[in-house]
Amino acid sequence: MHYGICNLSIIPLRIEPDDASEMVSQLLFGEHFKVLEVRKNWSKIRVAFDNYEGWVDKKQYEEISEELFLSIESSSTILSAEIIDFVTKTDQSFLTIPIGSCLPFYSNQQLVINTTNYQYEGKIFDKKLTKNSIIEIAYIFLNTPYLWGGKSPFGIDCSGFTQMVYKLCGYKLLRDASQQATQGEVLSFIEESEPGDLAFFDNNEGTITHVGIIMNDNYIIHAHGKVRIDRIDHSGIFNIDTQRHSHKLRVIKKII
Structure with a gap:
């Protein structure tokens, strides 16, 4: 080796x-x-x-x-x-x-x-941060352009964003959204979630293709075109610019 x-x-x-x-x-x-x-x-x-x-x-x-x-x-x-x-x-x-x-x-x-x-x-x-720090760290990447496979402030994809935010806070996530969805504890409702929990979204075939970080008051921060903040409800992500749902909610997971 x-x-x-x-x-x-x-x-x-x-x-x-x-x-x-x-x-x-x-x-x-x-x-x-x-x-x-x-x-x-x-x-x-x-x-x-x-x-x-x-x-x-x-x-x-x-x-x-x-x-x-x-x-x-x-x-x-x-x-x-x-x-x-x-x-x-x-x-x-x-x-x-x-x-x-x-x-x-x-x-x-x-x-x-x-x-x-x-x-x-x-x-x-150099140490693990509290769950309350996740959103604060996520803001570092706000407006970062979307880049398939990216992991940096110069270009990042949805799961690269969540992985890097958790990594900076001292926690390990797998690389792809579908892999990250295998981690943590399932939550039944958005109302059970806390800022820092992960929301996963699937396509018409039922494959998980997107992930974002839940914030307070039914907002979510995620990488879609850029790292942005949108609304989230029981249907999925409601894009505040287009006034339409952009992603269909599949599951919410508590990682920490």
């Missing part, structure tokens, strides 16, 4: 080993993974955080040893808390990183990947 870590800002995770293939997710700086298969220019990987699989360009990550992989796995997770910031190498070159980037072995504003030392002077997330 081989292992790797993302040493660039944001790299695409694709469904097939081709630059023109669909992007299904992204890796942010500092995310580590197992390498399942290697081809000439591509590697199929399994992300350590959520076990999501896809293909990445071999030029866009750094190989690490099994020992280092396991050491990262056993160490505490520390994430960058600035919407956009940078890490500086010892040669004074720097790399921009988005919020939610991992900072391996972070201590006293220093982190290290293999033999490369970096300095990061921004704010960090």
Whole structure:
């Protein structure tokens, strides 16, 4: 088994080993993974955080040893808390990183990947936040453009949004909406929900295709065109711009 870590800002995770293939997710700086298969220019990987699989360009990550992989796995997770910031190498070159980037072995504003030392002077997330913090963190991404497979403030999809918000608060969600819907406790009615619970929505075939975070007073924040706030009722999401329902409610889940 081989292992790797993302040493660039944001790299695409694709469904097939081709630059023109669909992007299904992204890796942010500092995310580590197992390498399942290697081809000439591509590697199929399994992300350590959520076990999501896809293909990445071999030029866009750094190989690490099994020992280092396991050491990262056993160490505490520390994430960058600035919407956009940078890490500086010892040669004074720097790399921009988005919020939610991992900072391996972070201590006293220093982190290290293999033999490369970096300095990061921004704010960090280093502990679990309360459920009351979920909406506050969700607001960070407000008006972020929708991007299929995206996980950053420059472009994000519906499940990438919910996953990143929960991750910044110290909790693990799976990557896709249909996967996230398998987690947590089912709630029977919107009235039972609390801010921070997740609402899932399905298509005409009954497949869950959308997720959002419930807010107070029957509002929901979700990624649809952009990260936006709309109304939610027993039928689904009521778009405040079009004055029409845009998504059909399937289930509400309490994760924490």
